[in-house]
Amino acid sequence: MAIAMGLLMFEAITVFSPSSSLIVSWQRSTKANIHGFMIAASMCAAIAGFVVIYYNKELNNKEHFTTWHGTMGLITFVWACVQCTGGVLLKYNWIISSWKIRLADMKLYHATAGLCAFTFVSITIVLALFSDWFNSVATGTTWWGAFATLGCLSLMVMQQITTAYLPQSRIIKPKPITSKQDKRKERKKQK
Numbered sequence: 001m002a003i004a005m006g007l008l009m010f011e012a013i014t015v016f017s018p019s020s021s022l023i024v025s026w027q028r029s030t031k032a033n034i035h036g037f038m039i040a041a042s043m044c045a046a047i048a049g050f051v052v053i054y055y056n057k058e059l060n061n062k063e064h065f066t067t068w069h070g071t072m073g074l075i076t077f078v079w080a081c082v083q084c085t086g087g088v089l090l091k092y093n094w095i096i097s098s099w100k101i102r103l104a105d106m107k108l109y110h111a112t113a114g115l116c117a118f119t120f121v122s123i124t125i126v127l128a129l130f131s132d133w134f135n136s137v138a139t140g141t142t143w144w145g146a147f148a149t150l151g152c153l154s155l156m157v158m159q160q161i162t163t164a165y166l167p168q169s170r171i172i173k174p175k176p177i178t179s180k181q182d183k184r185k186e187r188k189k190q191k
Contacts, residue, residue, distance in 0.1 A: 001053070001073070002128070004045030005080070005121040010153050012038035013118060017160045036091060043084055050077055069127035076120040083117045086110050108165055115161045122154045 015035045018024055023031060057064050065071050089096050090110050093103060128134060129146060138146065 001046060001049035002125065004042050004049055005076070006125055006150070006153070008038055008042035008045060009080075009118065009121060010157065012042060013114060013157050014160065016164065017156075019160075032091065036087065039084060039087060043080065046077060046080065067127075067131070069124060069131055072120065072124045072127055076117070076124045079113075079120055080117050083110075083113050086113060111161050111165045115158065118154065118157045122150055125150055 012035050015023065015031050015038065016028075023034065026034075054064065065074055087110060090103075090106050093106060126147070129138075129143060129150075135143070
């Protein structure tokens, strides 16, 4: 699951980043296809991981989703499945053309939901860092290294999505005052 969500999903998101992608000069449509294939690989690995974890719990007669990590993992998994459905609808937007949603709005919704999905992934992995198994395997520097790595990955994704989709602030230049009457009005405003 960590490889599926932490590595493959991260790489699929950063395909569009001009600063961290290996395919900077490729066309956006090609990047979108690569993004889709990588997300599909991520979801296949996530489904396989989910099935293995569920089956292992069944074999050992343990209860499912009793920890925060398990519950948040289930929420993340369901959110990622819904997000993938949204991505397919975005790629093949003619399917929902009768809904009258603009393509730009769909891209914004998909990017925002993707940011939420990766945030859920990050929270789930942080919760895994507090598990008994991980604390028995990793101590001290290893634990903090894993935590810092996850923080850096999350910040990179957040920075990429917010700079790509949030409106840029513009400095509005004041109009020059030309006539004497305008100058008088301006002086009155200042007083």
